[in-house]
Amino acid sequence: MKIALDAMGGDFGPSYTVPGAIMALREYPHIERLFLVGDTPQIEADLKKHGCNSGKIDIVHATQVVDMSDKAWSAVRRKKDSSISRAVDVVKRGDADAVVSAGHTGAAVAASMIKLRTLPGIDRPGIAAILPTETNVFVLVDAGANIDARAEHLLQYAFMGSVYSRHVLHYKNPTVGLISLGEEDVKGNELTKEVFKMLKRSSLNFVGNIEGRHLFEDPVEVVVCDGFVGNVILKTCESIAVAIFKWLKNELKRTPIRKAGAFLAKDAFLEIKDKTNYEEYGGSPLLGVNGICIIAHGASTPLAIKNAIRVAAESIEQQVNPHIVEEIRRYHETTASLEPAAALG
Amino acid sequence: MKIALDAMGGDFGPSYTVPGAIMALREYPHIERLFLVGDTPQIEADLKKHGCNSGKIDIVHATQVVDMSDKAWSAVRRKKDSSISRAVDVVKRGDADAVVSAGHTGAAVAASMIKLRTLPGIDRPGIAAILPTETNVFVLVDAGANIDARAEHLLQYAFMGSVYSRHVLHYKNPTVGLISLGEEDVKGNELTKEVFKMLKRSSLNFVGNIEGRHLFEDPVEVVVCDGFVGNVILKTCESIAVAIFKWLKNELKRTPIRKAGAFLAKDAFLEIKDKTNYEEYGGSPLLGVNGICIIAHGASTPLAIKNAIRVAAESIEQQVNPHIVEEIRRYHETTASLEPAAALG
Helix, strand or coil, rough: CEEEEECCCCCCCCCHHHHHHHHHHHHCCCCEEEEECCCHHHHHHHHHHHHCCCCCEEEEECCCCCCCCHHHHHHHHCCCCEEEHHHHHHCCCCCCEEEEECCHHHHHHHHHHHHHHEEEEEEEEEEEEEEEECCEEEEEECCCCCCCCHHHHHHHHHHHHHHHHHHHCCCCEEEEEEEECCCCCCCCHHHHHHHHHHHHCCCEEEEEECCHHHHCCCCCEECCHHHHHHHHHHHHHHHHHHHHEEEHHHHHHCCCHHHHHHHHHHHHHHHHHHHCHHHHHHHEEEEEECEEEECCCCCCCCCHHHHHHHHHHHHHHHHHHHHHHHHHHHHHHHHHHHHHCCCCC | CCEEECCCCCCEEEEEHHHHHHHHHHHHHCCCCEEEEEEEHHHHHEEEEEECCCCCCCCCCCCCCCCCCCHHHHHHCCCEEHHHHHHHHHHHCCEEEEEEEEECCCHHHHHHHHHHEEEECCCCCEEEEECCCCCCCCEEEEECCCEEEEEEHHHHHHHHHHHHHHHCCCCCCEEEEEEEECCCCCCCCHHHHHHHHHHHHHHCCCEECCCCCCCCCCCCCCEEECCHHHHHHHHHHEEEEEEECCCCCCHHCCCCCCHHHHCCCCHHHHHHHHHCHHHHHHHEEEEEEECCCEECCCCHHHHHHHHHHHHHHHHHHHCCCHHHHHHHHHHHHHHHHHHHCCCCC
C-alpha cells in the first residue's frame, strides 16, 4: 500500500512528521511507498538527520503551506502548491491510496472534497474521532469537517461510523447514539429531532438520544453529532483530561506523604494518561471522500504521526470505502421502495 | 430574603430536597422564609423524619409533578398544578425572591419565561453554569435553556454572564470568550461568526474565539455558546471527570504497591474529586428572567440542594437582575446612538 504524508502539516513540520514517517516504515513493512510532500530541502535535511535513506520514500516538492489563519476553502483555491493540496493530488492521480495530514483541518477537508469528491450517496464527509472508553474505544462523527450540517448529513455519518466501527474496530453490530439534550425521544433541537426520526427508521442499531454521560460511563459504539458540537466535545475532553492530571499532580506534590504515595502508584497514572493521550490514537479518518484521508492532531508528535499512518493503513486494508458505498446503496434501495423521496438526499 | 423550593424536583424528590432545605436554613440565617412546594403529606413526613419544625418553612401544596419525559412547554401549560409551576407562582406573586428547582430543566425554564417574563432588553434567558478552573471558577452561558439560539441571544448571554461574574464571583473586568472551532477570527459556523462581530463591537472585555483548551487550561471568565453546545460541554465534563476517576481507581487497585500509594495520597484525590463535583457548585442561575430562578442538577443530593439555595441567596443579595437591566440599557443607548437598528433586537 502507498501513503502520502503532508510533511509540512502540524505545529513542528518536517522535524516531527519525518521521524514519524520513519517510525511508520520501520513498524509497518506492508507500506510499499511513502510520499513526503513539502519543502524538499527541509525534508531531506530531516531524513539525513535521522540517517534514513529508505528506498520506500519519495519526496514530492510543494512550495507553499496553509497557515492556521487561512480560510479553508480559499486557501485550497489560492495556494495551489500547498503541501496539503499536493499530498491530496498524489491520491487523486492514483499514486497513493491515502493521505495523512496534521495541518489545517479545514484545508485538508476542503482539498479532499474538491479533488477527490465524495463517495456515491454521500453529500458531506465527516471526521471520525476515535475516543477511549474504560475497556475499548468508540467513534464520534462528525468531529469538525462540516460545520453547518443538515439532517441527512448526520444520517450519513451514522452509516459511515457504523461501517468504520464494524470493519476497523471489529464491533459486530455497533450501537449508534445521537448527541442530544436528554435521552427522551422528544428532546433536542430542530436538527436532532429530524435526525432522530431518520435513524429510527433506518436499519442501524440506533439506541436513541444520548448525553455526555453515555460517552465514557455507559458508552455506545458510534456517536453522531454535527461538526461544531463534535469538535467542541473532542476539545473539551482533551482539555479536561489535561486539567485533571495537572490539578492532581499539584495536589500530589503538596506533602511528603502524598509524594511517596504518588511514587508508589505512578504506573497507574501513566496507564490512565496513555489512555487519554491522543498520540496513541493517531489520526481521525475523514469518512465519505473518494479516497482515504486521515486528519492528525495539529500538535502531533512523531509517535502520533506514526499512529496516523497506521490508521490510514487500516482503512486501506479493511476496505472502508467500498463498504460505505455498499451500505449506502442498500439503504437507498430500501427507502426508495418504501417512500418516493429517499431521505439520504 | 425568601426562597421557594420545588420540593418534588430531582431524582429523589422530598427525601433529598427537604433535608437540603433544612441544611440551608441552618447555615444561612438570613433566609427568612423557605417555601417547600409539592405534595404536603410527603413533605411533612420528611420534615418530621428530620425532626424539623422551623417556623421559617411554609408548605405550598401542589398535586402534580413534571416528568422527565414531558415536553417542557406543554407540561407547563397542561400541568397547571405542578410543583415547578406553583413554585414559580410564589415568586410571581411577590411572596418569594427566588425559586430553586432540581426538576425538569426545560419546564423550569418554560415556567419562568411564561410566568415571570424576561428582563427588559432580554429576549431569551440563559443558564449560567459555574465550572472549576485550577484556581477559581468560570461561568458558561447558555448551558441549555435555549436550544435554537440566534446571534443576539448569545450577545445577551455575554452581558448577563459578565454581570454575574462581576457581581457574584467578584471578577473585576471579566474576560469573555466565544466557543468556536479554532481561535482565529475567521473560524466558526454562521451563528458564531455573527456573534463574533457583535461582541467585538461591544464594550465587553471580549478576548475572541476560544476552544476547549481555554475552558480549563487557560480559562476565560465568561464562556458564551448556544444552549445545545453548552449543555453538551457541561455533560461531557461531568462524564469524563467521573470516567477518569473510575479508570484511575481500577488501575490503583491492581497491585498491592499501587494500593499502598493510593492510600498515602488519598487526600489529594479527594480534593480533586471535590473540585470536579457539581454538588459543591449547587445550582445554575437562569439569567434573564424577571425574578431569580436557580436550576439544580437532577441528581442533586441534599448538599447540592443546600448549595443551590446558597446560589439563590447570592443572586438576591448581589442584585444581579437590576445590574443586568442597567448594563443592557446602557448598551442599547450606545448602539442606538451609533446605528439605527440596535443589535440586541
